[in-house]
Structures are given as structure tokens and as C-alpha cells.
Amino acid sequence: MLKDIYPGSDSSAPRMLTGLDSRFFALANSPQGFELWVTEGTAASTRRVKRLSNQLSGRAERHAFMFKDRVFFSFPTPVSELSSExxxxxxxxxxxxxxxxxxxxxFPTGTVEGFTVFRDRLFFSGGGADGQELWSSDGTPQGTKQVVDLAPGSQLIAPPCLPPSPQNPTPNCPPPFEQQHSSAPQELAAQGDWLYFVAWGLPGGRSLYRTDGTGQGTERIKRFQTDSLQFQHLFKLNQNLIVLIEVLPKESEAQTGASRLQIWSLP
Known part of the structure; x- marks a missing residue:
């Protein structure tokens, strides 16, 4: 064991991030809160870098990416178990x-994932005030911003009522709330002068987009003819961008039909 970060019977529950030079970074709980730690593989080199929150975190999700000799990382905001936030x-x-x-x-409404470098900036999918949309960062708070809102607007969501019980004979109906539309960008891939990605746009439908890194320079180049997609994947092959999708059979063909694989190529 390199370090007992949380002494006693409790666990620090370390979540490994990534390496940078000869150092390796991890997120962990301590008696003081949720922290970033670094090690070079020895007890003497294992130290706390910074406390990120006074709350402990029980969630293991995290994403990390190395860019410009720094580590960019995301994680769910630690909150108290008693909090409804x-x-x-x-x-x-x-x-x-x-x-x-x-x-x-x-990012209050979603995750942070899909890190991809393009034009000396880090692009990713982030759940901000406008829902899950395309963002970019230069590594500063001032330079971290949403690129475009491909699915503007919101919809009113009415949560289902909890049925009455002997302890609570009155149905519990949570109040309705506004939920932002999200384009949910996925499969970010840089190719030449463009960054390509798959997203839900308005009007609805999953489509292939490209951007030059600006909102004005973001455009839809192909709308998939069906929303019944099992997966989509973008990757570079030589000088081309390959788009691979699997289309599920229609509901009427579910018993006899098979999924269909489509492969497209973009120069």
C-alpha cells in the first residue's frame, strides 16, 4: 500500500484518472473531503494536490484527458446524502x-465527456444551462464556453405521482418542471479542417454535424433516415472519416428482421 488516505475502517475509494510524465493522478475521499492526489509510485511521492470539495463522493464516474502538459478531468459534484440537489x-x-x-x-444538467483536441482547443459534450451541448476549452475558466446550442428550447415534464400508501394515503405528485432540450453530441472526431460529431438536432432526428469550432461554422451535413440506431461510430482511416452505424429493424420486422450495418466515408 502506498498511502492510507482515509485511516480507519472507511475507504478512500480511489478513482484512477491518468498519467502525466512520471506521475499518476487519482481522485479519493479523505476525512477532509474529496481530493485530487498524485503519486510517482512510492509512498514518499504520494501526496494530496488539492481538496476539490468538503463533501465525500460515493460515485465512481470520471473522465480524464491529457492536453498541453496538463490533465483535464471531470466528475460528478459531491453532494450530501441528505441533499435533494x-x-x-x-x-x-x-x-x-x-x-x-x-x-x-x-455543468448542472448533464455529464462532461468525449474529450477531443481540435484547433488547439479541447472540445467535449457538456451538460450546461442549455442542456447537453458542444463545448470547448483553452484550459482557463474564461475560455471554457459552449460552442453552439443545436437543440434550443425546453419542454414541461410532469413526473409521475407516487401512489398512496397506508402511511401516506394522499398521492404524492411532484410539481412539473422545465427540462432543456439536448442535442447530446457524441463521437467527436477531428478530420482536416473540421470537427465531426453525431447529435440530435431540431427539427428532430439524429444527424452528422461538422464544425470549424464556432457556432456560426457548425452545420448539419447528413440526417440519418431512421432514429432506430443501435450505435454509431466515427473514426479516421487514412485520409477519410469513416461513419459506421447499425440500424435496428422496424417494430413490424422485430421478429424476423435483422439489424443493418451501414458504412459511409467522408474525404
Missing amino acids: EPGYELWVTDGTTTGTQKLAK
Whole structure:
């Protein structure tokens, strides 16, 4: 064992992030809260970089990416078990020092994932105030911003009522709330002068988009003819971008039909 971060019977529940040079980073709980730690593989080199929250975290989800000699990482915001607050996600960056570790943005409505480098910026899918949309960052809080809102607007959601019980004979009906539309960008892939990705746009439907990194330079180039997609994957092959999708059979063909594989190529 390199370090007992949470002494006693409780666990620090370390979540490994990634390596940078000869150092390796991890997120862990301690008696003081949720923290970023770094190690070079020895007890003497294992140390806390920075406390990220006074609350402990019981969730294991996290994403990390190395860019410009720094580690960008995201995780669910730690909240008290007694809190009804939706945790959301946070995006941080570190160079391995306390002063070089800072929060870039908080995302209240979704995750932070899909890190991809394009035009000297880090692009990703982030759940901000407009829902899950395309974001980019230069590694500073001021330079971390949403690129475009491909699914503007919101809809009113009415949660189902909880049925009455002997302890509570009155049905419990939570109040309706506004939920932002989300384009949910996926499969970000840089190719030449463009960053390609798959997203839900308005009007509805899953489509292939490309962007030059600006909102004005973001456009839909292909709308998939069906929404019954099992998966989609974008990857580079030589000088081309390959788009691979699997289309599920229609409901009327569910018993006899088989899924169909489609492969497209973009120069």
C-alpha cells in the first residue's frame, strides 16, 4: 500500500484518472473531503494536490484527458446524502501543483465527456444551462464556453405521482418542471479542417454535424433516415472519416428482421 488516505475502517475509494510524465493522478475521499492526489509510485511521492470539495463522493464516474502538459478531468459534484440537489458535473484542470489546479466550469444538467483536441482547443459534450451541448476549452475558466446550442428550447415534464400508501394515503405528485432540450453530441472526431460529431438536432432526428469550432461554422451535413440506431461510430482511416452505424429493424420486422450495418466515408 502506498498511502492510507482515509485511516480507519472507511475507504478512500480511489478513482484512477491518468498519467502525466512520471506521475499518476487519482481522485479519493479523505476525512477532509474529496481530493485530487498524485503519486510517482512510492509512498514518499504520494501526496494530496488539492481538496476539490468538503463533501465525500460515493460515485465512481470520471473522465480524464491529457492536453498541453496538463490533465483535464471531470466528475460528478459531491453532494450530501441528505441533499435533494442534482449533483451535475464539474470540469477541472491540473498541472500537478496546487496553484495549477482549478475548476473550469460546472455543468448542472448533464455529464462532461468525449474529450477531443481540435484547433488547439479541447472540445467535449457538456451538460450546461442549455442542456447537453458542444463545448470547448483553452484550459482557463474564461475560455471554457459552449460552442453552439443545436437543440434550443425546453419542454414541461410532469413526473409521475407516487401512489398512496397506508402511511401516506394522499398521492404524492411532484410539481412539473422545465427540462432543456439536448442535442447530446457524441463521437467527436477531428478530420482536416473540421470537427465531426453525431447529435440530435431540431427539427428532430439524429444527424452528422461538422464544425470549424464556432457556432456560426457548425452545420448539419447528413440526417440519418431512421432514429432506430443501435450505435454509431466515427473514426479516421487514412485520409477519410469513416461513419459506421447499425440500424435496428422496424417494430413490424422485430421478429424476423435483422439489424443493418451501414458504412459511409467522408474525404
